[in-house]
Amino acid sequence: MSSSEPAPLWELPEPSRSEPEPKASPSRAAKAKPGAKKSLPRKGQQQPAAQRPVAKIVVDIPLAHLDRTFDYQVPAKLDEAAVPGCRVRVRFAGQLVDGYLVERTDTTEYERKLAFLERVTSSEAVLPPPLHTVCRAVADRYGGTLSDVLRLALPPRHAKVEGEPPAEPAPAPPAPDVSAWARYQRGPAFLEATAEGKPANAVWQALPGEDWPRRLAEAAAVAAAQGRGALLVVPDHRDLTRVHEACAGLVGEDAVVALIAGLGPAERYRRWLAVLRGTVRMVVGTRAAMFAPVADPGLFVVWDDGDDLHLDPHAPYPHVRDVLMDRAHAAKASLLVGGFARTAEAQLLVESGWAQPVLADRVELRAAAPRVTPVGEDFDVARDEAARVARLPAVAFEAARQAFAAGFPTLVQVPRRGYVPGLACGSCRTAAHCRRCAGPLALPGGSVDGAPKPPACRWCGVPETAFRCAACGSVRLRAVIVGAKRTAEELGRAFPGVPVRTSGAAEVLASVPGRPALVVCTPGAEPVAEGGYGAALLLDGWALLGRQDLRASEETLRRWMAAGSLVRPASSGGRIVVGAEAGLPVVQALVRWDPAWHASQELAERRELGFPPAVRMVSVEGTPDAVASVLEDLPLPDSGEVLGPVPLGDFDEEGNAARERALVRVARPDGKALAAAVHAAAARRDARKATEPIRIQLDPLDLI
Template sequence: MTSSEPTPLWDLPEPPRSAPEPKATPAKKTARKPARSRKGQQNPAPELPVAKIAVDIPLAHLDRTFDYQVPEKLHESAVPGCRVRVRFAGQLVDGYLIERTDTTEYERKLAYLERVTSSEPVLPPSLHAVCRSVADRYAGTLSDVLRLALPPRHAKVEGEPPAEPAPAPDAPEVSAWSRYQRGEAFLEAVAEGRPANAVWQALPGEDWPRRLAEAAATAAAQGRGAVLVVPDHRDLTRVHDACIELVGEKGVAALIAGLGPAERYRRWLSVLRGAVRVVVGTRAAMFAPVADPGLFVVWDDGDDLHLDPHAPYPHVRDVLMDRAHATKSAFLVGGFARTAEAQLLVESGWAQQIQADRAELRAAAPRVTPVGEDFDVARDEAARVARLPAVAFEAARQAFAAGLPALVQVPRRGYVPGLSCGQCRTPAHCRRCAGPLALPGGSQDGAPRPPACRWCGVPETAFRCPACGSVRLRAVVVGAKRTAEELGRAFPGVPVRTSGATEVLATVPGRPALVVCTPGAEPVAEGGYGAALLLDGWALLGRQDLRAAEETLRRWMAAGALVRPASSGGRVIVGAEAGLAVVQALVRWDPGWHASQELEQRRELGFPPATRMASVEGSPAAVASVLDDLPLPESGEVLGPVPLGDYDDEGNAERERALVRVARPDGRALATVVRDAVARRDARKAVEPVRVQLDPLDLI
């Protein structure tokens, strides 16, 4: 949550909620302003004349409802959940009518509603309760959450006739779930409307969009709603197509932030009005107001795309968990890998595991070979240090001989994104701005492009190392483009395709080709890949990140799941030492074991999800003011603050960050005291902004 810049609203310590008493004026002045006279003579609504309004102001000390009088002319249109305009601290601001009552505790005269922007009840009580719960969990304000939950209004769309409700589909065939222990039992609970929580570990090669569509169709067949949230648009397309096949096109709505304002609002309204039962989308769909929800699903909850980058920074998994608990609906976390947060749900007993037995797993998984195994080293002494050893070439040739493509996963994009001195290994920096140098690749006027700065883009044509004076450069890491170029020379006659930041492929044909991609951009091959080469494992495992091992395993398993089973010749070559726990989890295809190990280590170290944490970032003075005004729970502990980023001319840090840690049972108390501390700063008209985030993904 980031406090706003000073506004005129801060001029009053307590905003008036009543109109000022009209001053006595001469008759002539009254005649010249008939509008003010008529406004002062408004009559209150005959029933429930008091409206509780949530004003759209992101100041923590104003995060509550304010009472206003409903005029008689707005009695019919001022319905709970509608958008309104009110006079607040002398300004007209937007707001939402939460409820109407007969009485108020405010002792002075109430101000009237200015107007009803739209009588469409876009904030029903169930959605308001969810948004309020999310704001409290993440120490945010209701105003910030409503900006994420409600799309901007489009007046023309509201005037369109409402769509007819889609008919309930037939119950789908769910025999494919019998491959998993407790799979059919979970769908039985969904069909019967019973609350059931599960963590699903999908088998390699599983048609997971179809399985999720079957779960959603099971809920829709009973007249209940379902919300399926996936990380990106490629996954969304696959799940949406599968749901249309089972539920019908009219019964499914795809919600994604990239839609135009009119189409996005049109689809959202169809969900709100009950015309659509199944919603699929990216994180923008986690607040979808489905009627009578029966199932909430998040796929691949470890993907950082599920964390909203806007205050108060909610995570899709946690929002859907709250919604499932509040509505007594089923909740499913699915993926090929497993996060420590999902493992905590299993170990606490809140969720059950849905996974296949070992025999089923061995039949579906590819053969995984770490580079550096004893028999590989015996055949090839350079296997320990080679970027692409002989065993990787052998796996790729076998895939091509079988008429299948081979997948190559490279952690870094670009050509050569990192350079250092060729003699002393000192990182190479730009002489102009001290940014890192990189090779952009390609040619210019027939000659290779010179190194250039990744920050300012200025070419470096005369590099000289400031430490040893050498003019030679060497690559620190090799990007996807350079890898594709090298593999093209190593496998002449085999097409090379790339999938990355500039162009992400959704699918590739099932014929011999080298598909070079960055993590998360792996296209689906028709019939599966014959081999997957996971290069530069050190670049993923060596990151300074609490979740480095967990994230590495997730990316490796996402690529390995696209490979054919070992019985069909499928192989995965991973460029990392076999003795590492993350490599062992990949070899055995056992993400649950790795997640339990990861969770146990975090318990010992006191890191999330075993604890709850709050991150406070800002200037040193701002961070100190929050910490000084923070009454911690008994288990509370402050780590830091530590400097971030740049330093000023006197050597002082311009920004700092402090971490506040408490035991997990005190998580709600931590959110409350942090929110109250920020509210007191806003009430004191503090100018310097502070960024507060609960349970941040990045701790290092």
């Protein structure tokens, strides 16, 4: 692997220059001519600081036309407290607002008298220059404001925690044993470059059954052993627990800290300050940790970047992978994008040469992967609730029985939670609706006096005891999709004496014992089994692949591989039975366990169709007038193209949609210009005080 610094996929924008506030006033002391007679200050009048009296302030106001720094005078009494990066209070447009002091200078370009800082909230430098630069770059990349990004990056202040004495920095841990990385081509070279402090970017495809938390901990320990920091971001709290335990077991509890949004305000701020002050070198966390101010970072890691939990739902909607790419480039650190599957965005990094693939050869893969059996035709009859036996064909029963005989549990993945998520007419298949409110009917599960409960409305909850189809008059009902709870009941009857456990929604299991049991779960809620699962049954593949979503195929493969990676190797009897046609490319990728091939096909199709990540795209969603106004104010590059707008949701009595959405796409080299145009359009909209709600998002995950 080359140790030279790679070129980024996009040019990182320079930090915005300070611009003067129209109603502010300059420092006359800074502008005074040499030899001029100085007027004596009046009693009680504030005097500016003797050195660097001008402070550049980012005000905490989320308006695009105010997205710049404003100049204020630093009074002499606050000279020592007003350090770059601290929180301050300033008077802005007649009101006291919060802000951050990003820089102190000797002069200002403004020609009138500057207002003074009102007070320094805290002298803790919570916005150091590297973090400010990254936040500015993220705001510019997504066409958002720095104020919005700072709300995501900086936790609320907790004064009592700030007053606590800082802990002693943990000593650098010894270099870990990384021999397990020898199974992967370019794996040792990547770690060697990280240890030498050279930037190296890699996309890691983990082997099935890999102890990936341990591997990530080893990579982070390599950077920490050289006195540099490491930041590891995972999708959810279950992954966070596993990675944190692996890191603590390798370098000790005091050398690693876990950051998660669910922490209380005091504990969250305490841990964040420990990272800021350099007390700990290794940080693990969920999406909220992507801006963690790691001191002297040497490695950034994102695990399973295809998980939608990595996309922040707050403006400007940054993605963890892109934020860490910006941070790695700015800090000249290494970046590792890992997972069992591979996204089209990760494939673009590989094909562009920005990152190198880290994967095992076919010999290692065949030794670690389970056997995959597609059963498409038999699984298609799963759409008919009357054909219960056909929902699990003979090969699936055989795989489960063999797993039980060997003493291992069987994993059953069901795309939907609940009992029977939807019902339809048993004759004409028209969706069944409530006669009272027209809501969808579903079976609630359970029984009353030994009899199954009747269907009930999912909206108003009223039972439907005498269903009759409005289209054909039939009184028969059928399941549209069978949920996890109903599947657990059916399998419990099919395998008497075998315990059945469910995992999903509010009852997600972290792990299960390594003994015979049926574990029924929804995608993403698969618990880890001690010793691995003997078999995995991936039901109703058509329900995942048939979703109206640009990423349906990619997301299906990611979910299947996440479940399949928990199964024992084929040499130990591990087997996967997947409910989908063998000829589908996504099924072939699973059979061969080759997500890189599928990602390359997916990226090629998106290039041909003009979809992200081959292009950059912005989604504009809101009222018809608001969408039209933004599109009129949006100057597009030569490659720009507007798709839509199209109606969303309900229509009024005149047939007009209450909300619309338009998509604007440009060639990838014009992405920076598109982001700047979006920011300028939002600034003009805010300046004229438009009131219609609007949502503007660059590179949205959901396009359909």
